[in-house]
Amino acid sequence: MLKPSLLAFALCGIVAAGPCMAHAKLQSSSPADNAHLTEAPKTLTLKFSEAAQLAVLKLVRDGKEIPVPLDKAAKASQTFTLTLPALSPGNYTVQWSAVAADDGHVTKGSFVFSITA
């Protein structure tokens, strides 16, 4: 009795389940990874594969961190747009970490862009 009912239940589970979401991955950013800009961007936008909370965002130039205001209490979202301070020409690294809203997993990564005079 047990095995057929379990099999039926398992099949229901497989059929009923929708696509499984992976961890919140960075889908795109503006400025994009490896972008060479001729003008300093006013904002930084990160777009994730699923709703997440942006926990850390560090903007680094020549080993020095440039403060970017981040609201850690903001609601989970797929897209985050942050206002940047006035940036001078140079090479920049953006380091980020986020928590996926539905599965609670932490993801992190980094990308670079440059501004030429």
Next chain:
Amino acid sequence: MEISGWDVAAVFAKAVTYAATFGAAGAVFFALYCGTLLLDAQHGLIRRLIAIQLGVAAAAGILRVLLLAASMSGEMSGMFDTAFARMILHAGEGRASGVRLAGLALMLFAWSKNRAFRGPAMIGAIVASTSFAWVGHIHGLVPNTAPSMLMCLHLLCAAFWLGALPPLLIVTGGGNGPQIAAAAARFGKLASRVVALLIAAGASLLFILIGSAAQFWSSDYGRMMTIKLLAVAALLGLAARNKLVLTPRLLQGAARAALEFRRSVLAEMTLGALILLITAAFTTLTGPP
């Protein structure tokens, strides 16, 4: 994904949380299922084992949240930043940890010799061992009711099987031949059905999460799952040897059978710990393809 020392520490903390929670829950199940076969001294040791594992499970769960916060920030100071801890707890870890702590608290009733407290301890064991289903990839599915129930079944069976191994080791250490044989036979009788359920639920979950066989070698998640499945196959081989070879020899009173059974249980525990570590790694560091 970049993996830091904090990530590695968080993986170990998760593995310890799994092991201690399943260990406490499995010991409660074992004490109820095989209790009439146990000596008073063995009952006492198993109660002490449950108490220790309850404390370890609670502490490791809290430590894991702190280590994840440090992993997010990349610095130790992140452990003490309440904003990070709040993000992790709000994203589902808080719900799972709360359910687990409630279950662990109920399992404290297992400390009592009063039979009336067995029910709450049993409920606590079920609640704590299934608490891991309240967060994670399966919980993130839409809809998630049936897959979550499959995950609960998988977790319960894992707790019954892996968590019963330390109490079984206690029995082999202090019991006489016929008592060890009786406990091994009774445990093995139910364990074979539990393992069948564990595999059925696990295979269903695997199909939901991975879907295609090619993902087993083309994705990090699939490759780590493959390693886990190989370890599970080895564990099943040991369990089959226990049930089909060593338990009949124990029942016949064969010389050295108890010692061989004890060694086999120890090997099962080692493989079980490895499986939990692999599971903690791929559920923390990677996601389904």
